Amino acid sequence: MVDLIACEWMKWKRSRMLWLMLLGAVLPALLVFLVELNGASDSKSLDWVNYFETNLQIMAMLMCPALFSLLIGYLFAREFQERTVNNMLTGPHSRLRVLTAKFIIAFPVLLAVMLLTFLLMLGTGFFFHGAGDTLTMSILGKEAGKYALLLMLQYALTPISAAVALLWRSYIPAMGLGIFAVISELTIMQSKYIMYYPWSATLNLATNMSPGHNSASIGYSTMALAFVVPLVFIAFYFRRADVHSG
Amino acid sequence: MAQPVLQVQGLCKHYKGVKAVDGVDMQLNQGDIYGFLGQNGAGKTTTIRMMMGLIRPSSGTVKLFGESVGEGSNAVLRKVGSVIEYPGFYPNLTAIENLNLHRRLMCIQDKNAMEEALHTTGLWDARNRKASNFSLGMKQRLGIARAILHGPELLILDEPTNGLDPMGIKEIRLLIQDLAQKRKITILVSSHILSEVEQLATKVGIIHRGVMLEESTMTALKHKNRQYIGLQVDDFSKSQDLLRDELGIRDVRMEDDGWLRVYDDGQQPGEMNRLLVREGIEVSSLVAMKDSLEDYFVRLVEGGGARG
Structure with a gap:
């Protein structure tokens, strides 16, 4: 299993x-930074909670559903599109293990985007007046927790994108799903x-937009249903599916 | 007797009533270079995919080294290397990175295996080039490098010369022969190009419309290529009738190449000549000839089964 995970990482x-991952993390952070810059003044200290959460909302509402669906689609369908699926599935590993390795590697992929955007917010926040004084460990911990919650909720949606990518054997439908x-x-x-x-449950759980x-x-x-149902479907479908391409 | 490397029995694959593969039997023994011959769409790739567990057979069995291929039997695939249909690689990775990935996939610890495979296939100097920049011939060779990296006992190559120029075809052929001789690998090569198989194989299986028409050693197949008398005459139809009626020869055919061919055991060229001349037919040529493997293949495929 370690070898399979290493393979997925190397790819x-x-x-x-x-x-795209870099853009996905940078663009929302840059947007929030520019908006904050526009309203910044020397008399007002940075509201860290608002700063972090504006970015969180953009990520939850726009960036994560679209980008993560594309990334997961790519992760699962690239073997078909790059015609490497024959090689992957004629090794000494079961198909379920191959799928498991992909789901495992999906987590650090999503984590990288979320972590980067969080760190960008943290770093750029210090550009503003009074940021050092208003940032407390409590705020930092609470906001990090919200980003982590969004990450977990987005991860729960990965089987849907993976199922779409595997069914159509292309990441284009997964991208369409994201849009x-x-x-x-x-x-x-x-x-x-x-x-x-x-997707809207994810948004509301992470940002409380509709209290x-x-x-x-x-x-x-x-x-839970969104995670389990497509996961079970993939496990059954992919274990038995004929592989003609690649 | 040693256990067959690969044994296929009654292998079938049906798609909504269409028989893509219909009752194929095959056997590969240690050291064979097996030429799996058939036209495009004959069922070669589907059969190979079933051998490798990529497609589930509708019925029949595939045994690799005595173990059934199917769910839970992937460990045996460690003994097999394959390039099926097209050698796909991760385009963002270099040749050596692609091989390294395969090394991890096959759980091989020895990193020298990559160097050896690249040297064997003549790709050492291109090891740091991205696979996406490789020509088709180089990709085929890299595919073979990947397939032999883990030291397989059986190598399955599906149309390894597809799309290659004559030089590329020759390079791949020499490489396959080299692998068989030096590494003692049992090899299955599928192809629709008869001359390619003829130069490589020690054993041949001919598949047509999903049915295995014949499986025999190359030596036996060459023996089967029938001898015939080729005649060039000024009246084909009358000559055909005369040979049938007067000499009782049943298998007389007019071919597109302008020759009248007489297939019959115990042919009497002198007698034929005398008869035709006596009946006023001008015989401009009369020669004893032998079918090429290509002729045999065409006859077999057109007839839908083996003939004496």
Whole structure:
């Protein structure tokens, strides 16, 4: 298993997706930084909570659903598109182990984006007046916890993107899913069904944008289903699927 | 008797009523270079994919080194190297990085295996070039390097010369022969190019429309290539009738190449000549000839089965 995980890790070397990951972390942080810069004055200290959470909202609402779906689609479908799937599946490892290694490596991929954007917020915050005085360990810990929660919730959505990528054997449909997720989430977040839809539930659980409909039990149940159902589907489907391409 | 390296029995694959592979039997023994011959779409790749566990057979069995291929039997694949259809690589990685990845995949500790495989395939100097910058011929060789990296006992190469120029084809052929001789690897090579198989194989299996028409050693196959008398005459139709009616020869054919071919045991060229001349037919040529393997293949495929 360690060898398989190492293989998955090695595949990311010099990958063009690394640039996307960088962009995905930098763009929202840069946007929030510029907005803050525009309203900055010497008489007002930086509101760290607001600074961190504006970025968190952009990540949760726009960047994560689209970018992470693309990254996960790429992770799972690249073997078909680069025609390396024959080689992957004719090694001494079962298909389930191959899938498991991919799900394991998906975590540091998503983590890298979230960690980078968090650190960028932390670093750029010190550019503003009074930032050193207003940042407390309590704020830092609380905000880091929110970013970590968003990361976990986004990770729970990876089996959906993986299933789409494996079914179509291409990361393009996964990318389409990401765009669809953003549009649909923005629509549903205004309704009372916000916690029943995985992407909007993620948004509300992480950012509490709709406090009136923020039932944690419904939200986490939705996320659990969103994680388990496609995962089980993939396990059955991929174990038995014929591999013709590659 | 030693256990077969690969044994395929009654292998079938049906897609919505279409029989892609229909009851294929094959056997590879230690040291064989097996030429798996068939036209495009004959079922070669589907059969190979079933051998490697990529496609689930509708029925039949595949045994590698005595172990059934299927769920939970992946360990045996450590003894097999393969290049199926197209050698795919991670384009962002160099040749040696691609091999290193495969080394980890196959759980091989020895890093020298990569160097050896690159030297064997003549790619050592290109080791630090990205795989995406390789020509098709280099990719085929890198595919073979990857396939032999873990020291397999069986090497399966599906159309390894597809898309290559004559020099590339020759290089791959020499490489395969070298691997068989020096590393004592049992090799299965699929191809639709008969001359390629003829120069390489010690054993041949001919598949057509999913059915294995014949499996025999190359020596036996060459023996089977029938001798015939080739005639060039000014009246084909009359000559054909005369040979049938007067001499009782059943297998007389007019071929597109302008020769009248007489396939029959105990042919009597002198007698044929006398008969035709006596009946006023001008015989401009009469020679004893032998079918090429290509002729045999065409006859086999057109006939849908083996003939004496």
